[in-house]
Amino acid sequence: MKTKQNTLYVGSLAKGLRLLRAFDESHREMSLSELAARTGLDKSATQRLANTLHIEGMLDKDPGTRRFRPSHAWLEMAYAYxxxxxxxxxxxxxxxxxxxxxxxxxxxxxxxxxxxxxxxxxxxxxxxxxxxxxxxxxxxxxxxxxxxxxxxxxxxxxxxxxxxxxxxxxxxxxxxxxxxxxxxxxxxxxxxxxxxxxxxxxxxxxxxxxxxxxxxxxxxxxxxxxxxxxxxxxxxxxxxxxxxxxxxxxxxxxxxxxxxx
Amino acid sequence: MKTKQNTLYVGSLAKGLRLLRAFDESHREMSLSELAARTGLDKSATQRLANTLHIEGMLDKDPGTRRFRPSHAWLEMAYAYxxxxxxxxxxxxxxxxxxxxxxxxxxxxxxxxxxxxxxxxxxxxxxxxxxxxxxxxxxxxxxxxxxxxxxxxxxxxxxxxxxxxxxxxxxxxxxxxxxxxxxxxxxxxxxxxxxxxxxxxxxxxxxxxxxxxxxxxxxxxxxxxxxxxxxxxxxxxxxxxxxxxxxxxxxxxxxxxxxxx
DNA sequence: CATTAGGTATCATTATATAATATCTAACGC
DNA sequence: GCGTTAGATATTATATAATGATACCTAATG
The missing domain is CATH 3.30.450.40 (GAF domain)
Incomplete structure (x- = not known):
């Protein structure tokens, strides 16, 4: 994140978006480690960001498998669009x-x-x-x-x-x-x-x-x-x-x- | 943000999501000030977060009116869902x-x-x-x-x-x-x-x-x-x-x- | 042309995110 | 049944990176 040295740029937000964009047709649900691997973020960052997205209702988390996937909020975004x-x-x-x-x-x-x-x-x-x-x-x-x-x-x-x-x-x-x-x-x-x-x-x-x-x-x-x-x-x-x-x-x-x- | 005193909670990310969720059927595009008023965030925070979302392709910005609106990325989220x-x-x-x-x-x-x-x-x-x-x-x-x-x-x-x-x-x-x-x-x-x-x-x-x-x-x-x-x-x-x-x-x-x- | 509302840029301050590490949990093989 | 391991969760000292006040533009409006 050294490239975007701009005080009007919030790195944590951008990283959070990277987690969201990690999901697609071939990545339908992911564990913490998979998310970390796919986004290139370290384990701790992934943990904090995924947790935040979960608390905020953007990611559902399967209580059994602990895997994350897109929540209904993703459809609400299409609605707003x-x-x-x-x-x-x-x-x-x-x-x-x-x-x-x-x-x-x-x-x-x-x-x-x-x-x-x-x-x-x-x-x-x-x-x-x-x-x-x-x-x-x-x-x-x-x-x-x-x-x-x-x-x-x-x-x-x-x-x-x-x-x-x-x-x-x-x-x-x-x-x-x-x-x-x-x-x-x-x-x-x-x-x-x-x-x-x-x-x-x-x-x-x-x-x-x-x-x-x-x-x-x-x-x-x-x-x-x-x-x-x-x-x-x-x-x-x-x-x-x-x-x-x-x-x-x-x-x-x-x-x-x-x-x- | 004093309520969410959790080290696994990234406030900046949550605030960014608030901007996204500010859009709905009766808020189809918003100026910086409208966004700030609607989210309850101060002017500076809104500026930085909206700017980040724009750079990351989550918000389109009309060059003329400087108003923000949901980008095509919002539809891609539905796709992933x-x-x-x-x-x-x-x-x-x-x-x-x-x-x-x-x-x-x-x-x-x-x-x-x-x-x-x-x-x-x-x-x-x-x-x-x-x-x-x-x-x-x-x-x-x-x-x-x-x-x-x-x-x-x-x-x-x-x-x-x-x-x-x-x-x-x-x-x-x-x-x-x-x-x-x-x-x-x-x-x-x-x-x-x-x-x-x-x-x-x-x-x-x-x-x-x-x-x-x-x-x-x-x-x-x-x-x-x-x-x-x-x-x-x-x-x-x-x-x-x-x-x-x-x-x-x-x-x-x-x-x-x-x-x- | 003066006024003003709204957008943009700057900067010192410290709150807040960081990353390393430690702990917990459950699945697997032997 | 026990040891091993992979993965998730929790903790903490540190400094980076977000903050918000303020100042500066810019373009409408009367």
């Missing part, structure tokens, strides 16, 4: 309508650095658990929503993003070649929407249209996931796209400002 | 099926102290925003899910709860009389499910069945919300209840342990 993001309230009723009309899974995604994050999900078909969970972050370049949003940015910006933003393989068919991704974004610039196949789940197809902010830059995207076994690009463009675009346009409100740090 | 709660993964596919079969809004609720908390929500009909947001906490006694869960506890426990747990009015028809609530829980003990009307939203009806843990105590409930204009108790019992109970039973896994502090 939803009220703070003006886009969600605007979008929710329209997304519900859309999912009912299509009978297919509909998602709302926002740009979060070089990733997209799923803000709202309305699953209609049985699917992988990971595809139903809000708060999931994925590399923007590997998603239809990310490409659709990028396509609304000035050309130099999106080209820089295609060149530098992270990519990683999720399925054998995840596109790792940046030229292919560039072509996909180019198409999205031209068409106003993006379609992808098998990027996150084998044989899953996704189509996304941007929700434009007042400056013409996308602040979010409406996305629809369907099975590649029963759908192809043409049918998606014919049957899903029109309603998807109507929904995205209906959400785009001129008074909304993009989120920023 | 979902993976940590074994019930959710178990329930999700079954809840999706149920909502598709019924064509009505389906929720998964857990007991959280004397409140219930909505863990998963699958809205099918346009409704109030508050009725679509996960992480919402409501007094257990005022909800069908809470009553259905209470009814699975030993008699002395649920009677004590009916006598002492908090109630507050949400609509003109919210039940404030504990005798009426007691009768409702008694019915749920007998029937194995609970139906309520107009507790949270005028003319909204809800039906809930408990998900039983290995000890016979409910750890959660599956709940369905419908409009009181088109549904009545008999039709709910005839058309919704059977599928609701099947779903709840299919979720109840003997190996799951209830969450606890």
């Amino acid at each position: 939803y009220w703070s993001d003006p886009l969600v309230g605007q979008a929710m009723p329209k997304l519900i309508n859309l999912s009912q009309e299509l009978g297919e899974t509909v998602n709302l995604a926002e740009l979060s650095g070089d990733h997209i994050i799923y803000v709202s999900r309305l699953p209609c078909k049985r699917t992988y658990f990971a595809a139903t969970v809000i708060g999931r972050r994925l590399p923007a370049l590997s998603t239809s929503a990310g490409r659709a949003m990028l396509a609304t940015l000035p050309e130099d910006e999106w080209r820089a993003a295609v060149d530098h933003w992270p990519i990683k393989p999720f399925t054998p068919s995840t596109t790792l070649d940046r030229d292919t991704i560039r072509a996909s974004v180019e198409a999205a610039v031209h068409d106003g929407y993006a379609i992808s196949k098998g990027q996150m789940i084998l044989n899953e197809m996704a189509v996304a249209t941007p929700i434009l902010g007042p400056d013409g830059r996308a602040c979010a995207a409406v996305q629809c996931s369907v099975s590649g076994h029963t759908w192809d690009r043409d049918r998606i463009a014919a049957e899903i796209l029109p309603k998807l675009q109507d929904t995205a346009n209906a959400i785009s409100p001129s008074f909304l400002s993009p989120r920023g740090g | 979902y993976w940590s709660d074994p019930l959710v993964g178990q329930a999700m596919p079954k809840l999706i099926n149920l909502s598709q079969e019924l064509g009505e809004t389906v929720n998964l609720a857990e007991l959280s102290g004397d409140h219930i908390i909505y863990v998963s929500r699958l809205p099918c009909k346009r409704t109030y925003f508050a009725a679509t947001v996960i992480g919402r906490r409501l007094p257990a006694l005022s909800t069908s899910a809470g009553r259905a869960m209470l009814a699975t506890l030993p008699e002395d426990e649920w009677r004590a709860a009916v006598d002492h747990w908090p109630i507050k009015p949400f609509t003109p028809s919210t039940t404030l009389d504990r005798d009426t609530i007691r009768a409702s829980v008694e019915a749920a003990v007998h029937d194995g499910y609970a139906i309520s009307k107009g507790q949270m939203i005028l003319n909204e009806m809800a039906v809930a069945t408990p998900i039983l843990g290995p000890d016979g105590r409910a750890c959660a409930a599956v709940q369905c919300s419908v409009s009181g204009h088109t549904w009545d108790r008999d039709r709910i019992a005839a058309e919704i209840l059977p599928k609701l109970q099947d779903t709840a039973n299919a979720i109840s896994p003997s190996f799951l342990s209830p969450r606890g502090g």
Whole structure:
């Protein structure tokens, strides 16, 4: 913690947050030692911080195993987030309508650095658990929503993003070649929407249209996931796209400002 | 902070959490002074803590207005929670099926102290925003899910709860009389499910069945919300209840342990 | 242009977090 | 049944790092 030598920086708070962030899909509950190992904090610090988080109701502790895990308070944070993001309230009723009309899974995604994050999900078909969970972050370049949003940015910006933003393989068919991704974004610039196949789940197809902010830059995207076994690009463009675009346009409100740090 | 004189308690971390918890449905973004006023912390402390939270990515700061609001990290916390709660993964596919079969809004609720908390929500009909947001906490006694869960506890426990747990009015028809609530829980003990009307939203009806843990105590409930204009108790019992109970039973896994502090 | 409310920066002081160590607990092997 | 060990919990002297008062900006407002 020698790097953050700033009197406006409270190290203990930052360390506490590190404990919270240590939990993810592959670290669902942890013992004191595991927490210490994973955060890089020493045993004593971990003990004090975890204890504080427990007393304050942020971590549940199994009395038997003494292992810690996220408490209900973590869901309450999502609750507060939803009220703070003006886009969600605007979008929710329209997304519900859309999912009912299509009978297919509909998602709302926002740009979060070089990733997209799923803000709202309305699953209609049985699917992988990971595809139903809000708060999931994925590399923007590997998603239809990310490409659709990028396509609304000035050309130099999106080209820089295609060149530098992270990519990683999720399925054998995840596109790792940046030229292919560039072509996909180019198409999205031209068409106003993006379609992808098998990027996150084998044989899953996704189509996304941007929700434009007042400056013409996308602040979010409406996305629809369907099975590649029963759908192809043409049918998606014919049957899903029109309603998807109507929904995205209906959400785009001129008074909304993009989120920023 | 003189009360928590415990060497295993890190005051700065606890104060930071107070800032986070200051945000809710009626405090969606706050200035430094508002945060200080609302948390009771002095200006300097608020400044340092808010700054730390901002640097660590937990609070977004509008460059123009200098106001703070929850960041995407708050959604990532929900993401981690979902993976940590074994019930959710178990329930999700079954809840999706149920909502598709019924064509009505389906929720998964857990007991959280004397409140219930909505863990998963699958809205099918346009409704109030508050009725679509996960992480919402409501007094257990005022909800069908809470009553259905209470009814699975030993008699002395649920009677004590009916006598002492908090109630507050949400609509003109919210039940404030504990005798009426007691009768409702008694019915749920007998029937194995609970139906309520107009507790949270005028003319909204809800039906809930408990998900039983290995000890016979409910750890959660599956709940369905419908409009009181088109549904009545008999039709709910005839058309919704059977599928609701099947779903709840299919979720109840003997190996799951209830969450606890 | 003066006023002021609110945000930002500084700094001496000591309260408060630290990390090393010791103690307790329960699971495991022999 | 006993010894061993890994892990959780408690204690304490020490100095770091948080504190809060104050002063300085900045940008609205009349």
